[in-house]
Amino acid sequence: xxxxxxxxxxxxxxxxxxxxxxxxxxxxxxxxxxxxxxxxxxxxxxxxxxxxxxxxxxxxxxxxxxxxxxxxxxxxxxxxxxxxxxxxxxxxxxxxxxxxxxxxxxxxxxxxxxxxxxxxxxxxxxxxxxxxxxxxxx
Amino acid sequence: xxxxxxxxxxxxxxxxxxxxxxxxxxxxxxxxxxxxxxxxxxxxxxxxxxxxxxxxxxxxxxxxxxxxxxxxxxxxxxxxxxxxxxxxxxxxxxxxxxxxxxxxxxxxxxxxxxxxxxxxxxxxxxxxxxxxxxxxxxx
Numbered sequence: 001x002x003x004x005x006x007x008x009x010x011x012x013x014x015x016x017x018x019x020x021x022x023x024x025x026x027x028x029x030x031x032x033x034x035x036x037x038x039x040x041x042x043x044x045x046x047x048x049x050x051x052x053x054x055x056x057x058x059x060x061x062x063x064x065x066x067x068x069x070x071x072x073x074x075x076x077x078x079x080x081x082x083x084x085x086x087x088x089x090x091x092x093x094x095x096x097x098x099x100x101x102x103x104x105x106x107x108x109x110x111x112x113x114x115x116x117x118x119x120x121x122x123x124x125x126x127x128x129x130x131x132x133x134x135x136x137x138x
Numbered sequence: 139x140x141x142x143x144x145x146x147x148x149x150x151x152x153x154x155x156x157x158x159x160x161x162x163x164x165x166x167x168x169x170x171x172x173x174x175x176x177x178x179x180x181x182x183x184x185x186x187x188x189x190x191x192x193x194x195x196x197x198x199x200x201x202x203x204x205x206x207x208x209x210x211x212x213x214x215x216x217x218x219x220x221x222x223x224x225x226x227x228x229x230x231x232x233x234x235x236x237x238x239x240x241x242x243x244x245x246x247x248x249x250x251x252x253x254x255x256x257x258x259x260x261x262x263x264x265x266x267x268x269x270x271x272x273x274x275x276x277x
Contacts, residue, residue, distance in 0.1 A: 027235035030167070035178035038230065039169025039214050089214075090167040092234050092257075094203035134179040135228050135266045136186045 028057060028119055030090050033078035035130045037086040042124065049083075051076050052122040056098075075121040084130035088123035163203030165234050165259060169214035174226035175263075181226055185266040191220040192262045196240065200254050213261040221265050230263035 042048070053075040079085045098116045169175060193216040199206040213232040221227050236244065237258055244255035 027233050029231075029233045032177060035176060038167070038175040038177075038232070039171070039218075040174065041170065041172075089169075090232060092165040094163045130178070131182045132178045132180050133182065133184050135181075135264060136184070136269065 028092055028117065029073070030075075030119070030121070031073040032076060032088060032121070032123075033074060033085055035084065035132050036076075036088055036123070037084070037130075038088045040087055042087050047127040049125040050122070051085075051125060052120065054118060054120040056116050056118055058116045075119065076123050079125050082129055083125045083127055085123050086126050088121065091118075091120040093118040093120065163199050163206045163257070165197075165211045165257065167212055167214045167232055167234075167259070169212075169218050171218055172225075173218040173221045175214055175217050175221075175230050176226070176228055177230050178228060180228055181266070181268075184269040185226065185228070186269050187228075188224055188265045188267050190262075190264050191217075192260070193217065193220055194258060194260050196256050196258045198254065198256050202252060202255065203257075211257065211259040213259040216259070217261040217263055220261070220263075224265050224267045226266050227263040228266050230261065232259075232261055234259040 055075060076085060076088070095118055098118060101116055174181060193213075195209075195211055195213075195216060197206060197208055197211045211234065213234065217227045217230055217232075235258065236256070240256045240258050248254040
């Protein structure tokens with residue numbers, strides 16, 4: 001009886017801990033410099049400078065606990081003066097590296113150790129500063 | 139054969155299948171249309187906010203992402219669809235990952251994503267329209 005209650009209490013504590021963690025942590029917030037434009041038609045010409053960046057984002061315990069030191073923030077740098085960042089596209093990948101890293105430790109040790117994901121961001125720096133007039137409320 | 143060894147042998151083909159079939163699940167947030175999608179507060183010309191939106195989509199996959207099903211996730215396409223007849227979305231926030239429902243689905247019935255799982259994408263922003271009427275463009 002006591003053992004059953006202890007097991008039940010342990011399960012409830014685990015669920016209680018998992019709920020707030022899982023509700024807010026396993027997100028890849030794709031934050032970019034201000035006034036970035038996503039997608040759209042690609043401008044052609046020599047004044048277009050292509051940029052891309054790819055990073056691994058590690059998570060512990062099947063995604064319940066992300067490592068805090070790598071946010072998916074500003075994977076492309078703020079545009080230099082006189083340019084603006086546009087045509088941004090974002091990818092989140094489960095690639096072969098991510099799965100092997102997950103499978104090998106998990107298979108041998110019988111639990112979920114490390115679950116990485118890759119994030120890739122591409123865009124173009126185009127001549128011309130971006131003038132922005134804040135939208136007025138409804 | 140011990141039960142532990144037996145379960146490992148049963149699990150091995152699932153894991154091998156996941157490894158071999160992976161790299162298929164990629165969430166691509168792309169948009170090539172005419173709408174202006176920006177995380178800025180506005181456009182170069184004065185605009186007014188038509189409405190705020192929060193859009194969410196979920197995709198199911200088999201074998202740790204190896205076999206995705208249904209429509210691919212794309213938060214930028216969602217944002218452009220939310221714009222409707224209006225020209226732009228501002229204050230755009232794009233994210234993807236797993237919320238509580240995704241994690242419960244992926245880790246309980248889908249056995250820690252080995253068999254299956256779900257992944258979600260979110261787009262949040264303000265649909266705007268130009269404050270002043272614009273002249274129609276001539277092709």
